[in-house]
Amino acid sequence: MSIHRVWQQRPAFFRPIQCSLHGDEHLIQTVANVVTSLPFIALGMQAPxxxxxxxxxxxxAKRALKDPDLRMVHNVHKMASLLGGVLFIADDVFPKNSYLHAAWHLAAAVGVGTCNKLLQ
Known part of the structure; x- marks a missing residue:
């Protein structure tokens, strides 16, 4: 089997994203791309x-060991995080199945929602 053939058969998650292959054609496009990305750069600097x-x-986890009320919430948080991670990977492996993408968002929402109990 040739190297080229192996390269073409690699999984989707090893392939780069094919955005614009030719880059910006005009200075105005470059300026527009930079200006529209500034809010996301600022948000990224503030992200945890x-x-x-x-x-x-x-x-x-430490508080869940001491407080029995938090133990159940922590278990839900743990399972939602694990399920979200598995679904996130499965979404890359099976990109045509749109339900996987929605499912990992739901699992992540459950995981984040359980963090509110920690703040009480």
Missing amino acids: SAYWNGMMEAAF
């Missing part, structure tokens, strides 16, 4: 890092 997310997860 993986470090703080991990710290919150650890605090949730």
Whole structure:
């Protein structure tokens, strides 16, 4: 089997996103692209890092060990997070199945919703 053939048969999640293959054609397009991305850059600077997310997860687990009321909520949070991760990967493996994309959003919403109990 040739290298070219193996390369063409790689899974979708290893393929780069095919946006614009030729880039911006005019200066106005470049300016418009930069201006419309500024809000997302600002939002990204304010987004929580993986470090703080991990710290919150650890605090949730510690409190769940001590507080029996939080134990059930933490179990739901844990399972929703695991299910969301599996569905997220499955969405990449089976891109034509639109229900998987919606399902991982729902699992993520359940996982985030259980964090409210931690704040009480």
